[in-house]
Amino acid sequence: MLSKGVFLSYIKGEFTILIKNGNVITPYGICNSSILTKKGKITRVSKDISTPSDEEVIDAKGKMVFPGFIDLHIHGGHGIDICDQNADLKTFCEYQLKHGTTSLLLTTRTMETNKIESTLLRLKESIDYLSRFNKINILGIHLEGPFLSQKYKGAQNPENLQAPSKEILKKWMQISGNNMRMITLAPELENAEEVIKFLKQNGIVVSAGHSDATYDQMEEAINWGVSHVTHFFNGMRGFHHREPGILGASLLSDKVTTEIILDTIHSHPMAAKLLVKNKKAEGVALITDSVRATGMADGEYVTENRMLCVKDGIVRNSEGNLAGSTLTMNEAVKNVIELLQLPYPEVAQMASLTPATILGIDHEKGSIEVGKDADIVILNSDFEVEYSICEGEISYKRSESILKK
Known part of the structure; x- marks a missing residue:
């Protein structure tokens, strides 16, 4: 709850x-x-x-x-990163409303422990304010990192990655004012079983992501309580017919929902269509994974002393890895309708009802x-x-x- x-x-x-x-x-x-x-x-x-x-x-x-869009995975936009110490979250929320997002999870990234803690505290203090004055639903916090795989770190800072820790999470849950709603972690890491079971007991959605999990490891993690997969196809072991990996296990499990960045950059539209055909609209949530550069001109942007380069709307770090997107939710909806040619009610479900169901609030929101x-x-x-x-x-x-x- x-x-x-x-x-x-x-x-x-x-x-x-x-x-x-x-x-x-x-x-x-x-x-x-x-x-x-x-x-x-x-x-x-x-x-x-x-x-x-x-x-x-x-x-x-x-x-x-449409029902108001619900974005489960969003880092920033309009020149703002939610993890910045002086982030203008009011303007950030106004920008999301401009693109149809009426509910969202503020999503963090891998940082030094003290920075994660200061960010969680600041977001806790901001949630009530943002909801009151921006007329937007801040549903809580999505913690993406630092419990991620080095191999599939993507644009996450490798220096600050660590193994999952129940004790650390207890502290962070308290600091956040129990506002953490979703956590992305790599389920193959040490201590993952204990942590996943603990998070499930506390009503937090556990999402597998930035992971090198094999099919067997993911299947085991699903039994522990993993119920979601972060930005499907991206930041994870690929599918192979002799090792289906996290993708194969997720596609075959009725206990797992997924999310996808449908900007045509992170995944080919037909890969997305294959996912939806397998998982159905009730198993796929549209997300943006948008960052500071969303809505801004091409150029260079600094995030936590790391340079991101935006060219033709595509965001990459200095290593050439994709580093989030410049997608908005109304654009994601447009892409699903025009490129995947899905019926409008299914698209509305992916943009609203499926995310609401994932968070357990579908009796109030999503349709x-x-x-x-x-x-x-x-x-x-x-x-x-x-x-x-x-x-x-x-x-x-x-x-x-x-x-x-």
């Missing part, structure tokens, strides 16, 4: 919103319909809804109405259904976000935005 204060702490909007004439993406299909929200909840989804005098009316004719939180995104035909609505509050309106790309 999520701790008190993780969701919006301000009083939910007392006013009412009526979204008229939109192409509403529901779990059951697309319908030309209207949505009524009251006090932060969806109260009606119907063709004909009368207009009381106290409503704010949005005409969504010709536009697509446009009566009784759920009014987290709604309205997209135009170019997949630009016209409105982001978060728990019944208009959090972003394109015509009023002062943010650049």
Whole structure:
């Protein structure tokens, strides 16, 4: 269960919103319909809804109405890295709302232990503030590293990688105010069994990633409690017919969900389509893994004294390894629809309901259904976000935005 204060702490909007004439993406299909929200909840989804005098009316004719996007894996954007000591997280969240993300996990990276601890403390102190003033759902923290494989470190700093430790995690959980919701680790490392079982007992999603795990090791880790795989295909042992590895074990297990960076750089679109065909929409979450350079010009960017080079929107470190993406969630949705040609309800599931299910909050979020939180995104035909609505509050309106790309 999520701790008190993780969701919006301000009083939910007392006013009412009526979204008229939109192409509403529901779990059951697309319908030309209207949505009524009251006090932060969806109260009606119907063709004909009368207009009381106290409503704010949005005409969504010709536009697509999605559930608000949920990003489980995001490091930064708009020139901001969430691990920076003086990170402008308010502007970072406003930028995410501009691209349809109404809920997210603030994702850390491998750093020195003292820096991880100071970051966790700062994020703990920021979560309540961000939720109150940005009308966005900060669902908690995703700890990516330092319990990762040297062989598949990717752009993670190899000097600070270490074996999993239950004692360290106990301390970090306390420092974070019990806001850690997901942890990425390599399950083949020493002490992994004890740590995975401990995390599962404490309700934290354990995701395998940056890992050299064999098929047998991953199968064993699934039995311990691993239930997710970080940026599938990337940062892990590849598939081989004599050693299927982490990929093979995950594809064959009904206990494991996955996430994918669908920017056409991290994985070929048909590799993504193969994943979705095997795991179905309920087994694949769209993520961005976006970094500071998202929405910025090509050039060089410094992250924790390490240089990242961005060319044609592709981010690499000095060793030439991919170092996150410049993807946004609305772009990911566009790519799935245009390149994978999946039905809209399946795409909405991958962008919203599957992430909500992974975190155990699908009874509240992830789909446009009566009784759920009014987290709604309205997209135009170019997949630009016209409105982001978060728990019944208009959090972003394109015509009023002062943010650049």
